[in-house]
Amino acid sequence: MTRIERAFAILLLLSDGSTVTATELARRFEVSVRTIYRDVEMLSETGVPVYAERGSQGGYRLLEGYFLPPVTFTRAETVAMLLSLALARGLKVPPFAAELESAERKLVAALPQRLKPLLAETRRLIGFERPAIDAFHPEWPGAADGTPAADAAEARAVEIFLKAVLDGTRVRFVYRTPHAHGDRETEAQPQGLLWDRDRWYLIGIKLDSRNRPPAEAQRFWRADRVVEIEPSTFRSPPLPFDVRDHVGGLWLARAMARWNGPDAVRIRMPQAKAERLRKDWYFRFADYQPDGEGHVIMSYGEGDPALAFELVRWLGPEAELLSPKPWRDQLRAELTAMVAKLSA
Template identity: 45%
Template sequence: MNPIDRALGILLMLTGGKLVTATELSRRFEVSLRTIYRDMDRLLSLGIPVDAERGAEGGYRLAKDYIQPPVALTLNETASLLVALALVRGLKATPLSADLDTAERKLLAALPRRARELLIEGGRVVGIEQAPVDIFHSEKQTVERGNMQVAVDRFLEALLAARRVRFRHENPYRGRVRDYEVEPHGVLFDRDRWYLVGRSVDETEARIFRADRVIEIEVAGISFRPPKDFNIADHLGRTWLASAMRRWESDGDIAEIRVTPEQAETLARDWFYRHAAFTRLASGDTLIGIPNPTERELFALIRWLGPGAELLKPLDLREKLARSLEAMAATYRA
């Protein structure tokens, strides 16, 4: 028996979960103990997770769940997965992209030739639009130091291994970079960006980090027990934005705008402004508090809302807005 056939036979013997001694393997394959030891070293060098236990009751066995039972998929099921892979590749960052490539090759190998030729380049038959540029809700851009692909990959790898991650995260609004050690819980995709959901060891509740603002991420050696009650669905509908706004309100500047009931109803349907603080006034109007405002954003919002909307704070921008509106009015009166 050649070494390759023997290595495959050893793998099959180790998959049952029961410890198999080197003596048993030597007897089964009719080779010396030294040859078996060399075979085990070869398997380990290939990255195959063989657990070895010493002592009289010791032996070898394959790490649990290393070899999975075969999964039978229909032609349509296989094609649907390949289409999904093509869609995912349209994103700015594809989680675990290298592993996705090998999975795709395995799926393609299971298809009949005609279907394989059609789907071998899924990008030719499946397209995905990138999220449009949102010029109304302006954001302060992050200095391009982070790598969203790397951040998502390391975060998912840590999640699968139930290990913490350490990274630096940039906050462009505060002009600071902070170090975090986080227990990964999940990831979500929104408006062409990935967000990492996890609990910082310094906090009691999970929070969300933008992946493209993560710098120098690494998987830590410290393991943790993933919370059984966590569900990423609880963070959909941009509920994360509501909690983020409450946090921004506590440590940042807030702009206040008085709007009519109709304008408040319109803003309550907006993906971003709906999560701002709405306070009903005795007059029937609504006071809206917007954290981390920019001059450009506030001026565009007031102009878009039109008559009935009034910027109350900050006072310096209120005066500047008045001059801007007067200049616009003069243009139309000319």
């Protein structure tokens, strides 16, 4: 038996989840224990997750789930799997990009010969367009968006966060926001991830200085704003969580409700324009109240007056910025300057 044959036989022997000592393996294959050590080392170097457990009940074992039972796919199921892989690859920031490629290679290698041409067919016939830029919500100045380095950093943040979710461990990271001065160091207990409009959002419990979850501790962090991140060895007891409680825009609806405070932007507009904004991915979560005179007053949180002014100009002459009051003077000055240029 060659070394490769013996290593493969060891792999099959461990595939049932049992733990086998080096002595037992040496006796079974009629080689020395030192030879078994070298065989297991070769398996580990090729990426096979063989672990050694110490103690009287110890030995070598294979990571649970490394081998999957044989599966067969219909033509439609194969297309569905390849489309899923293509969609994941088409994301702006695909986490585990290398594993995505190797998974596709393994899938194609396991397919019957008659189904292998489907890979080329799906790549040639079906494409996925990425979401377009939102003109009303541009990136904040200084954001490193779209560069290879920024995408790689975001992918790393998503990968580390997701691994922490699966392992039940905490993470530490430095987070940067456009509305805060300086970066914030945060320790969190990850719960899940959400992908929305080509952005990854990390969901977790923010821990206080004593590593305890304060009131309303659940937070959303944009992965592209994570400056540094590292996993922690600390484990936390799992908390009830279901990402389906946040999809359908519910996460944004809750955030908009928090932002809609005393200093919120309030705009009076015609009913027809309000109905159009109710269909927008962002503005549909604003608060809309009839004013009793056939118009609607929309309220939402906004810290940048320029963005609010753009919306008012888009709404047209029937719209009126009601608050914040200091912004009214700024908008009046801008509109006066525009009229002066048109009159020149």
